[in-house]
Amino acid sequence: MSTPVRIAGFVLGLVAVFLAARGVGAVANPVDVATPVAHDDMGAAGHDDGGHTEQAVAHAPGGLQTSEQGYTLRVVRQQPLRFTVDGPDGHAVTAYDVVHDQPLHLVKVRRDGTGYQHVHPTMADDGTWTARLDLEPGSNRVIADFTPTGGPELVLGADVEVSGTYAASPAPAVSRTDRVGPYEVTLAGDLEAGGSSPLTATVTRDGEPVTDLQPYLGAYGHLVALREGDLAYLHVHPEESAAGPDIPFVAEVPSVGRYRLFLDFKLHDVVHTAAFVLEVDGHDH
Ligand SMILES: [Cu+2]
Numbered sequence: 001m002s003t004p005v006r007i008a009g010f011v012l013g014l015v016a017v018f019l020a021a022r023g024v025g026a027v028a029n030p031v032d033v034a035t036p037v038a039h040d041d042m043g044a045a046g047h048d049d050g051g052h053t054e055q056a057v058a059h060a061p062g063g064l065q066t067s068e069q070g071y072t073l074r075v076v077r078q079q080p081l082r083f084t085v086d087g088p089d090g091h092a093v094t095a096y097d098v099v100h101d102q103p104l105h106l107v108k109v110r111r112d113g114t115g116y117q118h119v120h121p122t123m124a125d126d127g128t129w130t131a132r133l134d135l136e137p138g139s140n141r142v143i144a145d146f147t148p149t150g151g152p153e154l155v156l157g158a159d160v161e162v163s164g165t166y167a168a169s170p171a172p173a174v175s176r177t178d179r180v181g182p183y184e185v186t187l188a189g190d191l192e193a194g195g196s197s198p199l200t201a202t203v204t205r206d207g208e209p210v211t212d213l214q215p216y217l218g219a220y221g222h223l224v225a226l227r228e229g230d231l232a233y234l235h236v237h238p239e240e241s242a243a244g245p246d247i248p249f250v251a252e253v254p255s256v257g258r259y260r261l262f263l264d265f266k267l268h269d270v271v272h273t274a275a276f277v278l279e280v281d282g283h284d285h
Pocket residue numbers: 102104105106118119120217
């Protein structure tokens with residue numbers, strides 16, 4: 001935790017105490033980022049929240065906005081999906097930093113949480129990206145994770161409506177285990193609202209630990225977490241690890257609710273994706 005962020009959290013905490021003391025806490029609502037503090041009456045009462053509050057203040061979840069800080073995700077066509085990221089000057093961005101081995105990560109999921117894909121589109125010289133995606137009928141969310149060179153780290157999302165008949169899938173139950181081909185993957189650890197939560201994925205085959213994972217996107221696995229309801233895209237960082245069977249991560253979850261998690265891992269030159277559902281109940285631990 002950087003000192004400026006900690007101080008910012010502390011100052012906002014003081015503001016919350018001040019507002020609460022005057023009985024006008026609701027006035028803080030127009031400032032969205034202050035809401036988690038203003039509404040955290042336990043925090044305002046002075047218990048040690050373990051540093052959770054300032055994180056909620058520092059990061060609004062990504063992927064909820066199509067446009068942010070002057071950059072706009074613009075879908076040009078559906079099939080194949082083509083898009084640009086238009087910069088503050090109105091032109092398509094053509095220079096990106098490579099992060100986790102790629103200049104741009106694109107996640108697509110249908111609004112009902114099915115059909116997850118994580119791909120790496122290719123960019124033409126004019127800044128138009130083309131992605132190989134299986135866009136199914138229904139409302140699809142595409143989420144781009146990138147850093148324009150010299151610009152901010154951004155996660156922008158857009159809806160892509162595809163015509164055709166489809167049946168919405170009911171929300172799945174909480175699930176920590178998934179079977180992908182011959183592999184069984186288990187996700188251990190609990191998500192905590194407003195905190196940094198360690199999670200560990202474990203890959204086995206026929207009950208035996210898998211220890212020959214191949215590096216993928218700069219780690220031995222890549223985990224994406226999406227909030228059910230709005231598909232907010234959460235910060236998940238891989239931790240250093242061996243090539244299996246355990247793949248450790250730290251996830252930052254902003255609120256209670258249910259989260260869908262998708263783990264990409266690579267074995268024998270094939271990338272597999274395991275899916276999980278975790279729930280954050282909001283009770284104190
Ligand atoms: Cu990626």
